Amino acid sequence: MPSQNKQLNHNVQLILNAVGEGIFCIDIEGLITFINPAGADFLGYMPQEIIGKPLDMMIKTLNSRRESCTGSKNSIFKVCRDGQVSQSFQHFFRPREGNPFPVEYIARPIVEDTEIIGAVVTFRNISERIKSEEELRQYAQDLEKINEELNNFTGIATHDLQEPLRKVVTLADRLTMTNGNRLDEKGRDYLDRIVSSIGRMQRLIVDLLDYSKTTSIQHEFSMVDINEEIQDVLSALEIQIEQTQARIEIASLPQIEGSPFQMRQLFQNLISNALKFHKPGVPPRVHIKSEKRVKGSWTLVVEDEGIGFDEKYLNRIFQPFRRLHRQEEFDGSGMGLAVCKKIVSLHRGSITAESKKGQGSRFIIVLPEKQTN
Numbered sequence: 001m002p003s004q005n006k007q008l009n010h011n012v013q014l015i016l017n018a019v020g021e022g023i024f025c026i027d028i029e030g031l032i033t034f035i036n037p038a039g040a041d042f043l044g045y046m047p048q049e050i051i052g053k054p055l056d057m058m059i060k061t062l063n064s065r066r067e068s069c070t071g072s073k074n075s076i077f078k079v080c081r082d083g084q085v086s087q088s089f090q091h092f093f094r095p096r097e098g099n100p101f102p103v104e105y106i107a108r109p110i111v112e113d114t115e116i117i118g119a120v121v122t123f124r125n126i127s128e129r130i131k132s133e134e135e136l137r138q139y140a141q142d143l144e145k146i147n148e149e150l151n152n153f154t155g156i157a158t159h160d161l162q163e164p165l166r167k168v169v170t171l172a173d174r175l176t177m178t179n180g181n182r183l184d185e186k187g188r189d190y191l192d193r194i195v196s197s198i199g200r201m202q203r204l205i206v207d208l209l210d211y212s213k214t215t216s217i218q219h220e221f222s223m224v225d226i227n228e229e230i231q232d233v234l235s236a237l238e239i240q241i242e243q244t245q246a247r248i249e250i251a252s253l254p255q256i257e258g259s260p261f262q263m264r265q266l267f268q269n270l271i272s273n274a275l276k277f278h279k280p281g282v283p284p285r286v287h288i289k290s291e292k293r294v295k296g297s298w299t300l301v302v303e304d305e306g307i308g309f310d311e312k313y314l315n316r317i318f319q320p321f322r323r324l325h326r327q328e329e330f331d332g333s334g335m336g337l338a339v340c341k342k343i344v345s346l347h348r349g350s351i352t353a354e355s356k357k358g359q360g361s362r363f364i365i366v367l368p369e370k371q372t373n
Contacts (some may be wrong), residue, residue, distance in 0.1 A: 019036065019038060020038055020124075021038060021039075021122055021123065021124045022035070022036065022038050022039025022040075022042050022043075022121075022122070022123045022124065022125075023035070023036045023038070023039055023120065023121070023122050023123075024036070024039050024050075024059070024120075024121055025110065025118055025119065025120045025121070026055050026076065026080070026118050026119055026121075027117060027118040028080055028116065028117055028118055030054055030055045030056065030077060030080075031052060031053065031054060031055070032050050032051055032052065032053055032054075032055055032058060032059070033051065033052075033118065034051065035047050035050050035051060039123070042093070042095065042101075042123075042125055043058070043059060043093065043095045043096060044095040044096035044097055044098070045058070045096055055074070055076065055077075056070045056071065056074070059093055060093065060094040060100075061074050061076070061091055061092070061093060061094075062091065062092040062093075062094060062100050063090070063091060063092075064090035064091065066092060066100065069091070075088065075107065076107045076119055076121055079107045079108065079109050079119040080109065080116055080118060080119050081116075083109045083111070083116050084109075085106065085107065085108050085109070086106070086107045087105070087106045087107075088103070088104070088105055088106075089104050090102075091103055091105065093123070101125050101127050102125070102126050102127055102130055103123045103124065103125060103126060104123065104124050104126050105121055105122060105123035105124075106121070106122055106123075107119050107120070107121045108120055108121075162202060162205055165198050165201055165202055165205075166202075168194075168198055169195065169198050169199075169202075172191060172194055172195050172198070173195075175191065176191060221257050221258055221259055221371055222257070222258075222259075222260065223255050223256070223257055224255060224256055224257070224258045224259070224260050224263050225253075225255050226253035226254060226255070226256065226263060226267075226290070226300070227250070227252070227253045229260060229263045229264045229267065230250060230253065230267050230271075230288065232264055233264055233267050233268045233271060234248060234271075236268065237268065237271060237272065237275065240272070240275050241275065244275050244278060244283060244284055245283035246274075246275050246278075246283055246284040246285070246286065247283065247284070247285045247286070248271070248285075248286045248288070249285070249286065249287045249288070250288045250289075251287075251288065251289040251290065252290070253288070253289075253290045253300070254290055254292070254298050254369065255369075256298060256347075256367050256368070256369050256370075257368075257369065257370045257371045258347050258367070258371070259343075259346075259347075262343045262346065262347070263343075265339060265340075265343060266339075266340050266343045266344065266365075267288075267302070269336040269337065269339055269340050270302040270340060270363055271286060271288075271302065272336065273304075273336060273337070274286045274302065274304035274306060274361075277304075277306040277307050277361075278304070278305075278306045278307070279305070279306060279307055279358075282305075284304060284305070284306060285304065285305045286302065286303070286304050287301075287302075287303045287304075288300070288301070288302050288303075289301050289303075293366065296368060296369045296370060297349075297366055297367060297368045297369060298366070298367055298368075298369060299364060299365070299366050300364075300365040300366075300367065301362055301363070301364055301365075302362070302363045302365075303360065303361070303362045303363075304360050304361055305360040306360050306361060307357070307358060308355040308356050308357050308358055308359050308360050308361050309355050309357060309361065310355075310356075310357050311353075311354070311355055311356070314352070314353060317337050317353065318337050318338055318340070318341040318351070319338060340363075344365055344367065347367050347368070347371070348367075348368055348371065348372075349365060349366050349367040349368060350365070350366045351363065351364070351365045351366075352364050
């Protein structure tokens, strides 16, 4: 039996020597009875220089304001008095040389036969972690500033770009009115193509501005009734729905926490696409439904019976300015689904699609019911 105890003590000692965290013990009088090599190294001592010395002398503790904590102010001594576990995340230890370093420690009472005989403290130097957190905070602040500047630039740039385009349109109209009858067929064709190209450029600029705006209002969240927002969308698309003789079927949809403006943008883009990409001569049909998921989220589905697409282009359709069809076939800038993806991302959700060429498309959106901070 003694040999087993000796072996056990030896194993315990090996473990304590190997751990990377600092560990030390004090007795009821506040004298250090043990410290492992890692703990002594953090403090700039050899273990034998510390053992047997008073805690206040060898391990100087500072609070979050870097004020000295000695005697009754030191929570480690309090553990010996009341037997309660003490944990700290905002204290500092002062080493033999150099500046105090931040520590995270937990102190537990040592009890023998129901009597408190001391305390054991496990601590770690969290300097690197605090440095990383500060760098991450600074990076987030820098990124937010860059995004703000980019949004401002986009707004200014799109405004400045539209002004010369409007002037070109005005001049083209004047040219048509004053000299249109003097142009031959080829000249009128060139003029029509110039006006058409300018129109596409103007729509592209507006879409780009809308895309950049989705970031600026991401924090304006409230409870949104999706049914009401879609009714507003259908009202806005009334002429397009009448022209295509579309049939829109809407099941009961949920309320979620989000941006009302962005929810309207999301469904307006999806429904507009369904109306645009319908089969020639066949009135579009659109089905919108939802399903409650586990863990407080909803699946929303927008399904059409249109021309569909090859799923090998799935990732491409959500990228800005990426189109699967020629401008001559279907008008647009290729920004609609990119805006959808950005909106869903800002709402901490996901969007994907299922489709086969000639067999319609299903856009599947998963959104949390409540936004968590």
